[in-house]
Amino acid sequence: MFLALSYFGADQSQVQRYLTGRSIAQSKLSLLFNAVAKVPMQFFILLVGALVFVFYLFERPPLLFEQAALRQAQGAPGFSGIEARYHRAFDERRAAAGELIEQRRQGRAEAPGIERYRAAQQELDSARRQAGALVAPGFNDTNYIFLTFVTRYLPAGVVGLIIAAIFAAAMSTISAEINSLATVTVIDVYRRHVRPQATDRHYLVVSRLATAFWGAYAVVFAEFGRNLGSLIEAVNMVGSLFYGSLLGVFVLAFFFPRARGTAAFAGMLAGEAAIFACFLFTGISFLWYNVIGCLAAVGVGAAISRR
Template sequence: MSECYGHKRELLYWWLLLLIILYNIFGGFFLALSYFGTDQSQVGRYISAKDTSTGRMGLLLNGLVKIPMQFSILLIGALLFTFFSLKPAPIYFNERSYQYLKETQPAQAQVFEAEHKLLQQDLSRQSTALLAKKEQGVVAPAVLSAYKETQQKVKALHGKVEGAINSTGYNAERTDTNYIFLYFVKNTLPVGMVGLLFAVIFLASWGSISAALNSLAASSVKDIHLLIKTAAITDKKELALSRLHTLLWGLFSIAVAMFATQMGSLIEAVNVLGSLFYGPILGTFLVAFYFKNIKGPHVFVAAILAEALVILIYNMDIVSFLWLNIVGAAGVILFSLLSVLIYRPKELNS
């Protein structure tokens, strides 16, 4: 009887795991569809190509390169977890925030450090024992169980330290997730490699930031400013307007970046922020492709309503952020169809 029950539990576990995987794949599909199909960075690549075949090839290569690049980013996280399982990890990776805690609450910090030291010793001993057993081809469930228990204690201690730091109100960042890689680079890599790595990061970020600001400025100038201002302007005036819009978008990006630091992992923050807006944009494109009879005013109102629905669902935390793309796209289509049924403007006689 117990064997049958255990078999059913295992079967249920694998079915739930499969559903979770499919759930995220489906939501991620719409996120990728929104990004590669409607994002200005991808559209810029397409319209700047010399012909249609070159543009398609560029988009295809960009999609193919995205897979190993994303895998490499996630692999770094897995490797860092393994590294700090074998080597002593700090009690908190944001050293400046923890230093502030030590200065304001020294007694509490000493208690944390004493517990952390014991846990790190246990973790190092257990991880070494696990590796030794693996090399011998021996299964050691007791050692593995003790290792998992120690990991839970380390996680619980980290939560206590994080809560104590957040209670001081010293830093707007609620976690130290984005400091793990920086701590590894600063304290492990040789000096020359650190400088080279930071130079590569700065060069890559400059290129992406420049492309983003230029595309945003071009869109706002062409699609908003020049449409509102009907009077013709000179090229010199348009260049000045473009520079002004670039400055404004730069300030806006700084504000968003300051907000994003409170969202935990930067990778997740980028996908969350994208999912808040990509869905209605994708829905607008889908309506344009497949519902030719729906006019612009209907789609505009539908996009606003769909965006409001996405933000409402995100604040209520009803579904995963990946599914916000589906909600936004489906919302635009649904609201567009309803608006056509509700409001049909009379056509003027020619």
């Protein structure tokens, strides 16, 4: 919940849309549209993942989803033994899943079926890790699972629509994020601290250069990010390092009208310090960073504003 509040309520890519509305009514409508449209959309995205998971419970997936990596692994010694072990583990897991379904339908004890399923899943995961190690240490092809499902099992027309939708969504998201970064760079940094009295044409040129810089940065980060595993999880993890304290500043402004810039800035720094302390020294799940950062920012900001 805190992550969603941070993204849809406090993120620059969202806030700039509220601020550029022609009226307060339009800004409110934008917020309502986020709630009405994006919550069902997120549910549908997660539902697709769950359905693909269930599909691969009964349909054997490839040992490695990335085809180039699979071809590389097939040429390595010991691959045939790993593949045979993988097939046996999959057959065992499929049988365990079917048995568990029957136990649930008949109201019988599910514990034996669950244990059998978990043992088969562990064997399956072990075989996949061994195959991935033939390609590269720490190999991860999580992001190829859905693409493999699309290209193998869906008709050509549907594949084309999905690819077009992926490109459209990527272009929309990238344009919003890069535009936000360029705007902050020019307005909040360059114009305020470097050239406060320049012409509009000068700022336009600088904004284009900033856009090019952040675009190049995104490409470099994408090359690094492909090794982080699931992209959705990686994006949420990186965002959680900063979103909590950002949300805390907005909450502070809403519920503590006496708070000023100094209190908000101090609260944000305290929130970031708390988040990175949890990140570096604890095993707390990254989703809790948003809660911790928000509470720390509000607490410190409120304490300072009362002085």
